[in-house]
Amino acid sequence: MVLGSYLSKGGSMAQYRALVGIDYPPNKRVEAGEIVSDLPGDAIKWLLEDGLIEDSSKSPKKVEAVVEEKPVTVIDLSDGISVEEAEAIVSSTPEAETIISEDK
Amino acid sequence: MPTFRHGKNTVVLFDKFDLSTYFNSVSTSAMAEAVETTTFGSANKTYAVGMKDGTVSLEGLWAGDVSGVDEVLATSVASATKKIITVGSEGAAIGRRAKLINTDETSYEISSAVADMVSISAEAQASGTVGGLDGGVLLAAQQSVTATVNNTSVDNSASSANGGVGHLHVTANTRNGAATIKIQHSANNSTWADLIVFTATTSATTTSERIEVAAGTTVNRYLRTIVSAFAGSSGSATITVGFARR
8 A cells, every 4th residue: 555545544654763773674774762654564563562662652751840940139128238239239130030128 | 313512613702802722621610509498397308599600611722922811811810800701612603502701710820841831721700790601692703894794693482581691702803993783683583673782893993892681671582793883994803792691
């Protein structure tokens, strides 16, 4: 079955992510991490069972959400810092969240 | 009818050296402790298998040439670096059985007699947390490589499920480029997955390497060695590769 005919009938080429380097006929090679759709049908079962390839629709590995911490500038006015000095500090760290404290 | 082998074709690879032509006797010994478990009421003794152990004994003729047997064995005694030994008692051919041993050389003796050749003997102690002395097969045997190559596969008739260990000995190398040597496995002898990728050899440099495949890893029925990349334009490398299943 040619690819166009296969796809027109609703089929889809299964894609797999190689987890190790694999050589397969005719003289093809896929490296670890690469996605391939033309692995021989008789090899897919054992490659999956051995954990040598995985379904490429799955995430390659769990990635934990990274919470980016924003820098914080704390200006304590009780330390005798003038308004001008405070403005200078804030302007020098524009990416930071500024907290102004007046605690005695 | 069993196929018996003559000992004259035995090969001994010691790290990056092929010392076969210096030795005239080699023996490998695999042992396991038998710990007695006999208790009252027993009419016969019973035992449980304890710790495994292994040794290698080498005997041959002394020679003082560069990278020869004396230079290699004398500097290896009590070395902190493990010595990788492959003994092919069936001879050097793909598929022949071999012992793959991770060793500490524990003794080296030179004997001179007035009416005889100067001779040597050495002992090496197998050492390894999983296994220091394994039985496997050769996947490349003193093979002179001048280009990338896929070697003939070796059929184990079935897969195994507990990893293994691979040895590479590059005992001669005049190639003016690097080589990448791998052990691959396959369930169908057609599609091949990398099992061990040895550190790429460097130009005109001999080397050896032992790589363990973790316990619990499936090793499929067929094994082969390939030289997947071979840089340079001239020269050759002589390689021996072995793999032992566990």
